[in-house]
Amino acid sequence: MELEKSYNAKEAESKHYQRWEAQGCFAPEINQNPDAKPFSIVIPPPNVTGSLHMGHALQHTIMDVLTRWKRMQGFKTLWLPGTDHAGISVQRKVVEQLGKDERKKPQDIGREAFTQRAWAWKEQFGNTITEQMRREGASVDWSRERFTMDESLSKAVREVFCTLYEEGSIYRGKRMINWCPNDKTVISDLEVSEEKKKGKLTYLIYPIEGSDKTLTVATTRPETMLGDTAVAVNPNDERYRDIIGKFVLLPLTNRKIPIIADEYVDLEFGTGCVKITPAHDPNDYEIGLRHNLEQILILNNDGTLNENAGAEFAGMDRFKARAKVIEDFETLGLLEKQDDYEITLPVCERCKTVIEPMVSEQWFCKMDGMRDMALDLMKNENLPHFSPQVPHEKVYTTWLENLKDWTISRQLWWGHQIPAWYDEAGNTFVARTYEAAKTQANSDNLTQDEDVLDTWFSSALWAFSTFGWNGEVTETDDLNDFCPTDVLVTGRDIIFLWVSRMMMTTKKFVNKTAFKDVIITGTVLGKDGKPMSKSRKNGVDPLEMFDKYGVDATRIYLASIASGADIRWNDLQIETYRNFSNKIWNATRFCLLNSEGATVDPESLKLSDDDSIADKWIISRLNKTANAVNTALERYHFHEAVRLLYQFFWNDFCDWYIELVKDEITFSSNNVSDDEDDLSIWANSEKQTKAKTRIVTIIEQSLRLLHPFMPYLTEELWGFLPATGSHLHNSAYSNADATIMLADYPKDGNIDEKAESEMQSVIDLISRVRNIRAELSIKPAEKVEIHAACNADLQQVFRENEAQILKLARANTLTLGETLNVPKASAKAVMQGAEIAVPLEGLIDFAKERERLENQINKLNVELGQLNGQLNNENFVAKAPVEKVQDLRDRVAEIENQTQTLNKTIEALK
RNA sequence: GGGCUUAUAUGUCAAUUGGUAGACAGCUUCCCUUACAAGGAAGAGGUUAGGGGUUCGAGUCCCUUUGAGCCCACCA
Numbered sequence: 001m002e003l004e005k006s007y008n009a010k011e012a013e014s015k016h017y018q019r020w021e022a023q024g025c026f027a028p029e030i031n032q033n034p035d036a037k038p039f040s041i042v043i044p045p046p047n048v049t050g051s052l053h054m055g056h057a058l059q060h061t062i063m064d065v066l067t068r069w070k071r072m073q074g075f076k077t078l079w080l081p082g083t084d085h086a087g088i089s090v091q092r093k094v095v096e097q098l099g100k101d102e103r104k105k106p107q108d109i110g111r112e113a114f115t116q117r118a119w120a121w122k123e124q125f126g127n128t129i130t131e132q133m134r135r136e137g138a139s140v141d142w143s144r145e146r147f148t149m150d151e152s153l154s155k156a157v158r159e160v161f162c163t164l165y166e167e168g169s170i171y172r173g174k175r176m177i178n179w180c181p182n183d184k185t186v187i188s189d190l191e192v193s194e195e196k197k198k199g200k201l202t203y204l205i206y207p208i209e210g211s212d213k214t215l216t217v218a219t220t221r222p223e224t225m226l227g228d229t230a231v232a233v234n235p236n237d238e239r240y241r242d243i244i245g246k247f248v249l250l251p252l253t254n255r256k257i258p259i260i261a262d263e264y265v266d267l268e269f270g271t272g273c274v275k276i277t278p279a280h281d282p283n284d285y286e287i288g289l290r291h292n293l294e295q296i297l298i299l300n301n302d303g304t305l306n307e308n309a310g311a312e313f314a315g316m317d318r319f320k321a322r323a324k325v326i327e328d329f330e331t332l333g334l335l336e337k338q339d340d341y342e343i344t345l346p347v348c349e350r351c352k353t354v355i356e357p358m359v360s361e362q363w364f365c366k367m368d369g370m371r372d373m374a375l376d377l378m379k380n381e382n383l384p385h386f387s388p389q390v391p392h393e394k395v396y397t398t399w400l401e402n403l404k405d406w407t408i409s410r411q412l413w414w415g416h417q418i419p420a421w422y423d424e425a426g427n428t429f430v431a432r433t434y435e436a437a438k439t440q441a442n443s444d445n446l447t448q449d450e451d452v453l454d455t456w457f458s459s460a461l462w463a464f465s466t467f468g469w470n471g472e473v474t475e476t477d478d479l480n481d482f483c484p485t486d487v488l489v490t491g492r493d494i495i496f497l498w499v500s501r502m503m504m505t506t507k508k509f510v511n512k513t514a515f516k517d518v519i520i521t522g523t524v525l526g527k528d529g530k531p532m533s534k535s536r537k538n539g540v541d542p543l544e545m546f547d548k549y550g551v552d553a554t555r556i557y558l559a560s561i562a563s564g565a566d567i568r569w570n571d572l573q574i575e576t577y578r579n580f581s582n583k584i585w586n587a588t589r590f591c592l593l594n595s596e597g598a599t600v601d602p603e604s605l606k607l608s609d610d611d612s613i614a615d616k617w618i619i620s621r622l623n624k625t626a627n628a629v630n631t632a633l634e635r636y637h638f639h640e641a642v643r644l645l646y647q648f649f650w651n652d653f654c655d656w657y658i659e660l661v662k663d664e665i666t667f668s669s670n671n672v673s674d675d676e677d678d679l680s681i682w683a684n685s686e687k688q689t690k691a692k693t694r695i696v697t698i699i700e701q702s703l704r705l706l707h708p709f710m711p712y713l714t715e716e717l718w719g720f721l722p723a724t725g726s727h728l729h730n731s732a733y734s735n736a737d738a739t740i741m742l743a744d745y746p747k748d749g750n751i752d753e754k755a756e757s758e759m760q761s762v763i764d765l766i767s768r769v770r771n772i773r774a775e776l777s778i779k780p781a782e783k784v785e786i787h788a789a790c791n792a793d794l795q796q797v798f799r800e801n802e803a804q805i806l807k808l809a810r811a812n813t814l815t816l817g818e819t820l821n822v823p824k825a826s827a828k829a830v831m832q833g834a835e836i837a838v839p840l841e842g843l844i845d846f847a848k849e850r851e852r853l854e855n856q857i858n859k860l861n862v863e864l865g866q867l868n869g870q871l872n873n874e875n876f877v878a879k880a881p882v883e884k885v886q887d888l889r890d891r892v893a894e895i896e897n898q899t900q901t902l903n904k905t906i907e908a909l910k
Numbered sequence: 911g912g913g914c915u916u917a918u919a920u921g922u923c924a925a926u927u928g929g930u931a932g933a934c935a936g937c938u939u940c941c942c943u944u945a946c947a948a949g950g951a952a953g954a955g956g957u958u959a960g961g962g963g964u965u966c967g968a969g970u971c972c973c974u975u976u977g978a979g980c981c982c983a984c985c986a
Binding site: 201220266269273275280283284345366394509521565570572573575579582593594635653659662767770773779780781810867870874875876877881887 | 934936943979980
């Protein structure tokens with residue numbers, strides 16, 4: 001059969017995914033080996049609001065490479081997919097839609113109607129990313145797809161909540177929290193980020209009661225003075241010792257507030273006097289508690305001020321109120337000054353709205369117990385094992401050690417509503433169901449808490465809730481088989497938000513380690529070296545790359561940069577792998593054009609003595625590559641695996657092996673029809689079929705090795721190869737329909753170092769002659785004569801490969817001997833163990849040739865200088881390992897030998 | 911303020927426990943040689959950011975300066 005001249009990625013991509021899925025190849029049940037070891041990964045569930053970005057593509061590639069690799073090795077493999085309900089994001093989308101389509105607010109339609117719409121939104125738009133994953137070729141088991149708000153997962157959430165409540169870890173209380181006035185909900189510390197801005201430090205003058213003295217406080221948020229309930233000074237501050245215990249008349253309000261002493265105040269900063277707003281500042285909150293200060297809440301949920309701020313300010317936006325406070329102080333002559341000041345604002349991680357710290361009644365979760373479990377795992381068993389190891393283990397541990405209570409309630413409607421009910425008297429009943437709550441309360445008249453749980457609360461359970469655990473069901477086959485999962489692949493941004501919490505909850509609720517290894521991927525940066533973002537417009541869309549270069553090229557490129565460090569996107573690199581796809585396609589195409597009578601037969605890779613050096617060499621190289629690729633993958637060195645495969649396939653197999661055996665393989669197909677009776681051709685035929693079988697088998701093995709990285713291309717080509725079928729499957733899949741994704745992953749082949757070094761000599765010889773040709777500008781059509789002087793063994797090697805040497809070096813004759821016997825007008829070269837000459841009567845320019853040789857001597861001399869530098873160092877000779885020293889001495893001898901030869905040659909040319 | 915990462919060829923990146931720097935792309939020269947011009951052959955190109963130290967030997971370990979980036983805490 002004959003393939004198209006170049007690889008059409010789209011065509012291959014459209015063919016195989018559905019079939020794989022339909023045949024159940026992605027599900028662990030495909031594995032028929034009852035003793036198969038499990039291998040499992042749970043996907044970090046992408047938000048239903050999301051669409052695929054480069055970070056996903058990178059992580060999915062890594063997960064798929066591991067999954068496909070392990071599956072081919074015969075593991076009972078599960079990569080479990082799913083999505084996250086993404087509370088705030090979905091809520092915002094639905095609010096937006098409601099406003100646009102119907103000009104309504106959520107309150108207008110009520111909670112039930114709103115959540116119905118959210119579900120509808122999820123049904124309609126929520127599978128964008130899962131569809132995109134199909135395009136990626138992700139071999140996830142869709143039959144086990146989960147969503148964080150599935151019934152069973154929701155049940156798990158209630159179970160965990162209730163258990164933690166019952167043991168006193170979850171509690172409700174008024175605490176200082178982070179409020180997002182835009183999303184109108186509390187958010188946890190981890191969801192707050194920072195923004196540096198130029199701002200003002202404003203100095204406000206407060207009159208002291210019963211005197212004409214004043215004091216000055218400095219603030220970056222002047223409007224909060226409306227909620228001040230004290231002024232604090234340091235007890236050791238000489239300047240203010242006499243006013244401690246007195247009162248300040250707070251301007252713009254009619255309040256009298258105490259001047260208190262607290263160590264917290266920094267004598268050096270500002271004026272040394274600090275206004276204290278316990279309801280709106282974390283530090284002031286603490287001071288307020290110590291001094292029993294009143295908390296005056298002056299903000300509404302939307303960031304406007306409330307009645308507590310006074311009639312003039314009520315309903316006013318916080319930033320307008322800030323301006324007005326400053327203005328009013330100025331009018332009163334109480335504004336001392338305003339300094340330029342760089343301030344770091346806490347902002348909502350998602351919407352970048354400035355966060356207001358405030359006191360609010362929320363649900364919290366104490367983490368101490370679970371935290372200690374996770375710390376013990378790390379301390380005693382070094383779990384999870386991070387890759388790359390440093391610094392993540394240390395960061396993880398330190399973070400756990402300093403863990404504070406987690407604010408778990410959110411003022412949203414989309415999510416898991418908190419399973420707490422209140423009776424008319426305000427008593428709280430936490431229960432797994434409404435029915436149970438009613439029984440507890442002994443009342444039918446209960447109202448459920450309006451809040452939902454932080455989205456990360458359900459994500460935290462992902463490593464076991466997805467396997468069927470929900471409190472009622474606590475043992476499932478999947479839980480037994482697949483938890484702990486083997487490896488988690490994620491970015492470093494959610495080590496705290498997600499990774500640590502999964503470790504904690506999984507240990508606590510199913511007494512297992514969520515995952516043994518954690519691969520922390522680097523960030524894919526834009527071409528400008530900055531993280532990809534919409535605002536920077538430096539994003540690269542994976543789908544565009546799929547269209548432009550093909551899914552496989554994109555995947556193997558992503559794998560080639562997956563070393564753990566951040567990586568800058570580079571179109572040129574991905575093009576290399578597009579070319580690589582084409583190279584694989586065409587190498588296969590060549591073999592197929594000459595595959596008459598051949599079959600894919602792994603037996604053909606077993607060597608016998610009459611096999612040629614080239615055959616021994618390529619099989620050794622193949623085996624070495626397979627071994628190294630397996631090792632690299634075990635270490636999660638994806639870039640190294642890719643490099644090995646690329647080098648083997650392109651350099652060893654295409655550049656050398658195909659060229660070496662080309663004549664042998666193409667011979668009869670060109671000639672047999674011309675002269676069918678020629679006995680020598682028939683004599684050649686069996687040998688040739690063997691050669692053809694061997695080369696298609698090597699291709700087949702290469703495709704297997706490449707399959708985890710390039711699933712579509714390899715599947716497409718595998719199907720074209722002669723006699724591929726389920727008999728090539730790993731034994732765990734012998735009954736399944738034929739596909740490369742179930743073929744046995746190559747490993748543990750024999751390595752023949754002697755053949756490798758002999759072949760290297762052949763390659764060196766050809767390269768030397770080619771170098772002479774290129775540097776002396778000998779026309780490609782011009783055939784040369786090659787003379788080589790070397791020992792008998794090497795002569796034998798060259799003789800065995802004479803045909804190939806003549807062809808690849810474009811020569812007529814190869815003359816071998818112990819010494820060279822050539823005319824003066826010859827170009828010469830040296831290599832390890834041999835001296836080479838190419839007679840060039842009439843073609844050689846002696847001056848040019850001398851220059852060429854001197855160049856080579858210079859290169860050798862540089863190396864010699866380095867080596868002698870070391871060898872002349874007595875300490876080196878005394879202390880370095882003996883083998884090392886001997887290696888250098890051998891090399892020096894070799895160089896001296898070669899240099900001598902070259903010098904003689906130069907002399908002869910004079 | 912505390913901690914961490916990083917600096918290697920023109921570009922993007924590699925380099926096992928310290929053993930004397932590689933790949934791809936680009937560049938130069940030549941070639942449409944019946945698998946592939948998305949190709950082939952041959953080349954040039956590096957005081958591994960600067961300085962110091964440990965060592966027989968440092969891209970690799972230690973100190974330091976400078977540049978880039980990240981995390982945590984705090985900032986009246």
